[in-house]
Amino acid sequence: MSKPRKMRVVVLMHEDLVPPDSIKGLSEEEVAPFKTEFDVVVTLREMGHQVHALGVSDDLGLIRRAIEQIKPHVCFNLLEEFHGLGVYDSHVVSYLELMRQPYTGCNPRGLMLAHNKAMSKMICRYHRIPVPKFAVFPMGRKVRRPKKLEFPLFVKSLTEEGSVGISQASVVYDDDKLTERVEFIHRTVGTDALAEGYIEGRELYVGVIGNDRLQVLPVWEMLFPNLRDDAPKIATGKVKWDARYQKKIGLDTKLASDIDDGLRRKINHLCKRIYRSLGLSGYARMDLRLTPDGRIYLIEANPNPNLSYGEDFAESAETAGIGYDQLLHKLINLGIGYRLRGQA
Numbered sequence: 001m002s003k004p005r006k007m008r009v010v011v012l013m014h015e016d017l018v019p020p021d022s023i024k025g026l027s028e029e030e031v032a033p034f035k036t037e038f039d040v041v042v043t044l045r046e047m048g049h050q051v052h053a054l055g056v057s058d059d060l061g062l063i064r065r066a067i068e069q070i071k072p073h074v075c076f077n078l079l080e081e082f083h084g085l086g087v088y089d090s091h092v093v094s095y096l097e098l099m100r101q102p103y104t105g106c107n108p109r110g111l112m113l114a115h116n117k118a119m120s121k122m123i124c125r126y127h128r129i130p131v132p133k134f135a136v137f138p139m140g141r142k143v144r145r146p147k148k149l150e151f152p153l154f155v156k157s158l159t160e161e162g163s164v165g166i167s168q169a170s171v172v173y174d175d176d177k178l179t180e181r182v183e184f185i186h187r188t189v190g191t192d193a194l195a196e197g198y199i200e201g202r203e204l205y206v207g208v209i210g211n212d213r214l215q216v217l218p219v220w221e222m223l224f225p226n227l228r229d230d231a232p233k234i235a236t237g238k239v240k241w242d243a244r245y246q247k248k249i250g251l252d253t254k255l256a257s258d259i260d261d262g263l264r265r266k267i268n269h270l271c272k273r274i275y276r277s278l279g280l281s282g283y284a285r286m287d288l289r290l291t292p293d294g295r296i297y298l299i300e301a302n303p304n305p306n307l308s309y310g311e312d313f314a315e316s317a318e319t320a321g322i323g324y325d326q327l328l329h330k331l332i333n334l335g336i337g338y339r340l341r342g343q344a
């Protein structure tokens with residue numbers, strides 16, 4: 001399909017996150033909630049595209065009308081929920097597909113598989129991708145640990161993102177604490193809980209871009225230089241969202257050092273296999289842990305990861321020589337070029 005250089009782009013986003021035209025005079029904290037939306041809209045405009053920021057919360061009619069009236073070449077999808085539910089994000093993309101509307105980011109089948117942390121691990125196990133052993137603890141059911149599941153364990157929500165319900169107390173060492181933490185997830189997050197083997201090691205993030213031909217971005221690492229030695233080095237809710245705490249523990253994310261060519265090749269190959277096994281498209285970020293003895297585990301695959309300018313994904317793309325506008329351009333082209341095939 002030939003594409004005009006200047007396109008009509010509808011950027012789909014949550015209605016509360018429609019950014020102002022300018023952020024002059026706003027503090028970093030005030031901008032933070034809609035920073036991705038702002039960066040994407042402003043950059044696409046600077047690239048000369050005709051951009052419509054469309055705020056959506058629970059009305060598919062809005063999307064339908066925008067598609068019919070504006071006839072966008074592509075919908076740039078920044079929506080992460082519908083009716084306030086994260087698990088509905090894939091259904092909105094299904095709706096776009098049913099309307100034959102090209103969109104950026106992951107297809108609905110990949111979104112659905114990746115967002116269920118048990119389902120995605122089952123598929124990975126089948127493909128011999130290393131993932132921690134795990135068990136699901138449904139709400140309203142007594143907590144009984146399968147014998148094969150040995151301590152220490154990591155307890156989290158089966159489906160929530162953004163480290164909701166994750167703190168240092170997520171790592172548990174006995175059955176009492178396991179029960180306590182599972183019930184905590186049920187009560188405070190309101191979802192089933194997942195307990196999996198706690199993987200001690202380095203925290204690595206690896207971006208992947210593509211539909212058929214995949215490009216793996218440089219390996220990014222989260223570092224916690226000032227965290228107490230005995231505290232687990234994990235990305236808790238506070239680590240991700242509390243600016244003061246981040247400063248206190250010296251939180252840093254950057255190009256991972258000491259990754260030799262062999263390891264780098266192994267990580268690249270693994271990330272491509274994960275991407276294909278889960279039927280992902282567009283772009284994704286793999287959350288990996290690297291153990292002291294050199295084993296790599298997949299913790300989670302994130303289709304449509306955070307695209308803010310200066311955040312891990314865009315930064316690692318930049319390191320690979322892909323500037324921010326070039327990155328958005330690539331994602332648009334992938335969206336327009338995506339073809340539904342038999343498999344995913």
Ligand SMILES: Nc1ncnc2c1ncn2[C@@H]1O[C@H](COP(=O)(O)OP(=O)(O)O)[C@@H](O)[C@H]1O
Pocket residue numbers: 132154156160161162163164166196197198199200203233234235236287289299300
């Ligand atoms: N099995 C595990 N072993 C070690 N750390 C883990 C494990 N599961 C999660 N974590 C830590 O918690 C963070 C958030 O978990 P993740 O499954 O990626 O959830 P979210 O969707 O909230 O990002 C990870 O980045 C990692 O630091």
Ligand SMILES: [Mg+2]
Pocket residue numbers: 162287300302
């Ligand atoms: Mg994660």
